[in-house]
Amino acid sequence: MKLKHSHAVWLMVLAPLMWSTAGVVTRQLEHARAFEITFWRSFFTVVSLLVILPLWQGRGVWARMWTERGVLLASGLCWGVMFTAFMVALTLTSVANVLITMAAGPLLTALISRFFIGHQLPRRTWVAILVAGAGIAYMFGTQLGEGGIVGTLVAFCVPVAAAINWTLVQRSQRSGHVVDLVPAVLVGAVLSTLLTLPLAWPLSASAHDIALLAGLGLGQLAVPCVLAVVCARVLSAPEVSLLALLEVLFGILLAWLGAGEVPSQQVLLGGALVMGALVANEWLGWRERAGHYQIRQTETELGDNS
Known part of the structure; x- marks a missing residue:
């Protein structure tokens, strides 16, 4: 599937919009709670991907999965933690708390990859990690007296598992094993x-409840994950990271409009620190890479002229 850059951008806006529906849909359930919500969403994601994968990649996908079973199992364990912790956290705390806590994922990935595979972090990323950490610590601190910290701690398992997952993928790619994230x-x-x-x-x-959770399995997880993988082949990593952050904004807005869940002032302040740190880090990184590219282009032109 070949996409123009502009089409990939719009699809990558659609993906976080679909991801963000989990919170508002969960608030509409009648009887399903906690682990049952997670079970049905995961079950319908399995059913959806069993149909989507062979249609998209051919029946050979099953043989490739067996060949890459070691890396896929490790990555799958991380995905399993993310799926389970995310839905359980939504039953324990507000949608805003969950999404803002998850937004720390890119910075946790940078931090974990620094210590486990030796990625060098620029000063701007260290500053962003400290600012985002302060925002999350502030949210944790305000919830200690409210008894809502358990949900946020469960939600924190999601970015931790995601960071480990992306680090595993990067390490395997360094050793010559390219991991297909959809399987x-x-x-x-x-x-x-x-x-x-x-x-x-x-x-x-x-x-x-089952009808709503079936919709989540297909429309909130399976389809947008496929879209994100396709878009990542066209867009740069910073573009994907920034556009994925729209899930936080969409999710809070949908929960507000669709379930009357108004985020608290403490969550908004802590979230502003986290989101501001992420956006500033990615924007400065993009400017830095664009400047290096321009310098290389100028040097190439000067070399050709000489």
């Missing part, structure tokens, strides 16, 4: 389904 999503969904079924039993979801 890894399927592995994670299978693991999440198997883990949460005994915890969710006996199942109590109504037909209404």
Whole structure:
């Protein structure tokens, strides 16, 4: 699938919009709770990807998954933690808390990759990590007296697992193994389904709940994950990271409009620190790379003229 840059940008706006529907949909459920919500969403993600993968990549995808089973299992474990922790966190705290906590993922990835695979971090990234950390610490501190810290701590498992996942992928690519992330999503969904079924039993979801969770499995997870992988082949990593942050804004807005969940002042302030640090870091990095590219272009032109 070949995309123009502008088309990839719009699709990458659509992906976080679809991701952001989880919070408002969860608030519309009648009987399903915590682990059962996670079970049904993961189950329908498995069903969706079992159809999408062979249609998109051909039946050979199953043989490739077996060949790469070691890396896919490790990446799938991380996806499984993300799927499970995300939905459980939504039942324990506000949508805004969950999404803003998850937004720290890119900075945690930078930090973990620095210590485990030796990536050098520029000063701007260290500053962004400190500012974002202060924002999250502030949100944690305000919740200690409110008893809502458990949900935020569960949500924090999502960016930690994501950071480990991307670091594993980078390390495997360095050694010559290119990981296809969509089959890894399927592995994670299978693991999440198997883990949460005994915890969710006996199942109590109504037909209404199951229909909504089926929609989440297909439209909130399977399809946007495929879109993001396709867009990442056209867009640069900073572009993908910045556009993915729209999930935070969309998610808070949808929960506000669709479920009457107004974010607290403390969450907005802590979130502003996290989001500001992320955007500033990515924007400065983009300017730095653009400046280096311009210098190389000028040197090339001068060399040709001489």
